[in-house]
Structures are given as structure tokens and as C-alpha cells.
Amino acid sequence: MALSPLLKKGDEVGATKRGKGTKIMATADHNGLLVALWATSATPHETQLVEELLLQKSMSTLPKKLIGDRAYDSDPLDFTLAKQAY
Numbered sequence: 001m002a003l004s005p006l007l008k009k010g011d012e013v014g015a016t017k018r019g020k021g022t023k024i025m026a027t028a029d030h031n032g033l034l035v036a037l038w039a040t041s042a043t044p045h046e047t048q049l050v051e052e053l054l055l056q057k058s059m060s061t062l063p064k065k066l067i068g069d070r071a072y073d074s075d076p077l078d079f080t081l082a083k084q085a086y
Contacts, residue, residue, distance in 0.1 A: 025053045029063050047074040050081070 021042035027035045036057045040049060050072065054062060066081065 023049065025049055027053060027066075029059075035059055035062065046071045047077045050077060051084075 022039055023042045023044075023046075025036075025038045025040065025046070029035055036053050036055075038049070038053045038056045040052070046068075050068075
């Protein structure tokens, strides 16, 4: 039994094309070990969530290279991450 989208509430719930939702963002290293995990509203685009995701890291250092799919292809994001030495 699925919950009605109208019942979803809270800071981590945002509007989507199909109602309300939450994005679960995760990143892993080359061995598949979890580096960072974060849940947030589904409203913002992924490129706007990467910096906050990386702040949630569970390791003392981040991998030397970050690789993302086409959803993360953004020159401003690339510039920001390079500037912050991610």
C-alpha cells in the first residue's frame, strides 16, 4: 500500500513533476565503499546538491577524482569543485 503524495511532509520533501519526493544522493570510491550519503528535497537539480553531499563524507579524505554521469555535466560545477580542491 503506497502512501498518498499529499501525506509526504517535511524539509526533505520537495515538489517534482509527479508530486512530492526526496532525493537520496550517494557517492562511493573505486572499491564501492560509501564516501558520502545525503537525503534532501527532490526539487533542486543534482548539480546544486553535490557540494552539500561532499560535506557529508564519512572518510577523512575524498578520492582524488570525482566522476559523475551526464546529470552532473556543468561547467559552473566543475569550476566550483576544482576551486575547492575536490
